[in-house]
Amino acid sequence: MITKIKAIVLAYLRNYAHFQFMLDVIAIIQEFDPRRLNIVALFDALKAAVTREDDVLKKIVKSEHTKKIKEADKARDKAFTAIGGVVRTMLKHHNAAVVNAAERLKIVLNTFGKKLTRLPYDEQTSAIYNILQEFRGEYAPDVELLRIVEMVDELERTNLALDALIKLRFDETAHKDPTTMKTVRADSDAAYHAITNRIDAFVEVEGEENYAAFIAKLNLLIDRYKTMIARTHHHAKKEEPAAGKAKKPEQKAGAKTKPEAKAGAAQKAKPAQKAKPETKAKPEAKAKPKTKAKVKENKAV
Numbered sequence: 001m002i003t004k005i006k007a008i009v010l011a012y013l014r015n016y017a018h019f020q021f022m023l024d025v026i027a028i029i030q031e032f033d034p035r036r037l038n039i040v041a042l043f044d045a046l047k048a049a050v051t052r053e054d055d056v057l058k059k060i061v062k063s064e065h066t067k068k069i070k071e072a073d074k075a076r077d078k079a080f081t082a083i084g085g086v087v088r089t090m091l092k093h094h095n096a097a098v099v100n101a102a103e104r105l106k107i108v109l110n111t112f113g114k115k116l117t118r119l120p121y122d123e124q125t126s127a128i129y130n131i132l133q134e135f136r137g138e139y140a141p142d143v144e145l146l147r148i149v150e151m152v153d154e155l156e157r158t159n160l161a162l163d164a165l166i167k168l169r170f171d172e173t174a175h176k177d178p179t180t181m182k183t184v185r186a187d188s189d190a191a192y193h194a195i196t197n198r199i200d201a202f203v204e205v206e207g208e209e210n211y212a213a214f215i216a217k218l219n220l221l222i223d224r225y226k227t228m229i230a231r232t233h234h235h236a237k238k239e240e241p242a243a244g245k246a247k248k249p250e251q252k253a254g255a256k257t258k259p260e261a262k263a264g265a266a267q268k269a270k271p272a273q274k275a276k277p278e279t280k281a282k283p284e285a286k287a288k289p290k291t292k293a294k295v296k297e298n299k300a301v
Helices: 015-032 040-061 065-090 096-113 121-136 140-145 149-176 181-206 212-231 235-251 258-280 288-300
Strands: none
Touching: 015 040, 015 181, 015 212, 040 181, 065 096, 065 121, 065 149, 096 121, 096 140, 121 140, 121 149, 140 149, 181 212
């Protein structure tokens, strides 16, 4: 089987992780020599694209709003953590109604906000928005019972403040330079894919000998970054299947499970099997000679 370079969805990587991935790829190519890999021109294009990506990243970091964003993020994390702390404490309350309310709110927090403070800014903003929708809607009575209405208000305020700062920074960066992070990342991605496609084509035509070691090392790098993606970008999606599995017993509560169906079939089959001997055993047939014997006795009399 021909060894090929593994696929990776680069769009799932955060900006800094994306940039670091490209730097790691460049280092591996340099280790194996782009001339020996026959990709000199493509390698030069990748380096140029990654340099532009680095320039845009530096502009974002130097933005006057960056420091304010970090401070706003800390305030938002503090507001969210405070709510989680109160909910966990109320799980030990002596009042059963309070405990039940805390359990319901905990489910909401775990659904949308598990490890929330580790997520990128935009993902945190979206997750908190979902939590607030639940807390303001269906679970509003529970929020009132736990007396955390003001804390929820503070979470909303900090979430909106951070989102506004991020939009200001984006507008500022776009105003200074029309080249956005999305654009330079797309250029880097195109250069990277041009290299991987060329290497895979060489393997098809020339064989693996000249490229096997390079592909093996690059695939190890790809696996490491795919693991990173699984921990971050797919955090919410990984919880959904678990929730779906938990609901299956409830959805099928009224239906027979396979073991029950088999048991029912077996029970129905058993009477049918026992019925056969009853039809074969004909006690009335043996009684016929007795009736005949009585007839003869009567005749004899």
